Amino acid sequence: MSRIDITDINIGLKIDGSPNIGSQQGSCSKGGLENVLELTAVKKKLDLNESPRGEDAENNFQEVDDEEKNKDKEKDVAELKSSGEEKGVEYLVVEDKDVEVAEENEGILWELAIGTPTNIVAHATVDFVTAVLHGKPLGGDNVRVSITRVIQGAAEIPFPIDDEIITVDQAVGTFIAWPKNMLLEVKANSDRVKSRAVKGGKKNGPRKMKKVNDLVSEPEPVAFKLSEEAFGSSDKKCLFKSDISAVCFGGEISGTVICMFINILQENLRKHKMTDMISFVDPAKIGALGCGTPAARSRALALRFKSAKPSQVFLLPYHHTNHWALTVVNPDAQMVYHLDPLKRRIANEEWIEVVNNGIKIYKEDVKRFLKKKINWENLAGVPAQIGTTDCGLFVMLYMREICIDKELKFASKWARRSNLVFDSDDLNEIRSAWAKYFMRQHAS
Structure with missing residues (x-):
């Protein structure tokens, strides 16, 4: 499996380096995967919904002449495109060609890890589409998985279901939630819909109108290390295509995206000799979901604070019930500041x-x-978020404003309610900085 190619994401930077995106006042900005495949037609066709198997498959192929085929093609395309437009669904035409088409995530196995990416506890299939599990939202950092092979049966899963499903063994046979940054693809099944040779050397391939998202599978995640200077550890994180799309086109920002942005901030702190003034905590160790008990999260914070310099503050991006907020802690002075993009x-x-x-x-x-x-x-004086899913970007903006102030006057600056705002230009500036860093580090 190849690494994420930046051209797949269509970040679309302008000449000046900023993302080619307009004002995003809403939360459902669209973009990205259009016209994914253009395949050349030939004279045979195969219905993907009833794929022939074995020797009998040869008898299911029917010859059609050019004129009849073109008429059928034009009729099918017109009907399906019309239906798709009425429902607001993007379609593409997969026409006859010697090509492999994989059903979504079919036959792809993933390793499930706990704590660190090397602590593998099970293999599973992953559903990257469904955003709800047992009636509750999964959140941008998690996906729905189904365990296919148990490696450490006694290991506790990140999101127990009541008091009944707590361990890996107990989770077999049902769907559970798993953090995206604890997934690693291990096997891709090659048993896909393949073209077949027939008399005369001609080939038959699939010809069917399919949803775009049904043909585009999640590629291998991009791995990167945390800045040890910023986080006190160099843990590995995995960045998914969906994370990059959320930054560039709008959507829920994951903790992995925020961690990469903190790596950017740390470079600037080092440049301006401010590393003794500001440090950070990995949101994956303190969040409300999948980060352990309150006692374990407190111990993780205490361990991080051990490296504190005099008067140093720690920035804690905190995720709770599908919302990001920022907590700033001065452990020596025992002062804590709460910054919520909803001003709550x-x-x-x-x-x-x-x-x-x-x-x-x-x-x-x-x-x-x-x-x-x-x-x-x-x-209460922090600028309020614009859209319904902008809280993650606003937390990144708050951290940037704190990190560029050498006098650390954020507390007095935002102490009282005001008319301060961050507009779409500010959001695009954050996106542009993140995209440039990503391309510099990972674009092939």
């Missing part, structure tokens, strides 16, 4: 407990004086 006060008592306990454990471990109270301040 924090209502999640569990998150407050996780952060407070992280600070307490850190103070005890380094034997420093612990004040009686840990202060939380809601920064």
Whole structure:
């Protein structure tokens, strides 16, 4: 499986380096996969919905002359395109040619990992399309999987289902959620719809109107390492095509996208000699879903705070119930700032407990004086998000604004409600910076 080719994504940078995207006031911007295949017609046809098998398949092929074939083709295309336009569905024509067409994710196996990409606990098939599991949204960082082979049966799955399905063994036979960055493709089945030779040396191939998304499978993810200077570790992350599309064309931003942006910010902090002032925490270790118990998340924070320099602040992108917010922590001063793109006060008592306990454990471990109270301040003056799925981009904007201020006056700047805004140009600037970094590091 080849790596993600940047041309597949159609990022579309302008000459000046900014993405070729307009203002995205809404959340459902469309773009990307159009006119994916152009295949040459010949005289035979095969229905993909009833693919012939074995020797009897030869008898199912019917000869048609050019005139009849062209008439049938024009009629079918006109009817299906008309139907697709009425339903708002993109279609393409897959015409006769010596070509392989794989049904969506058919025969593709993935490794499921827990904790680190090398800790494989099972093999599974993955559904990249369905966004809901058991009536609940999966979120942009997760996918629906079905386990096909157990490797570590006693391992606890990232998202237990009530008290019944907790381990890998118990998850066999049902669908469960799994983090995208803990998937690795291991096998692609070659048993696809193939062309067949017939008398006269002519070949038969599939001819059928298919949805674009039914013919485009998720390619191999792009792996990159976290900046150890920024995160305190060099863990590996996996970036999917859907992540890149979300940045460029609109959609839910994943924690992996935010981590890559933090790598960019760290380069700027190093350039301006601000690394002792600001550091970061991996959102995959502190989020509300799939990141362990509140106690485990508090311990992860305490471990990260151990490297704190005097007066250094830590930026914590936090994901909860399909929404991103930013928490800024000064562990030595026991000050915590809450920045929500929806300008809401924090209502999640569990998150407050996780952060407070992280600070307490850190103070005890380094034997420093612990004040009686840990202060939380809601920064209500932050610019509010524009669309319904822009919260991730706005968290990235907040982090950028904090990182370019050498005096770290973000608390006084955003302490009170104001008319400050980030517009579409600001969002496109973030997209452009992210796209340039991605292409510099990974484009082939």
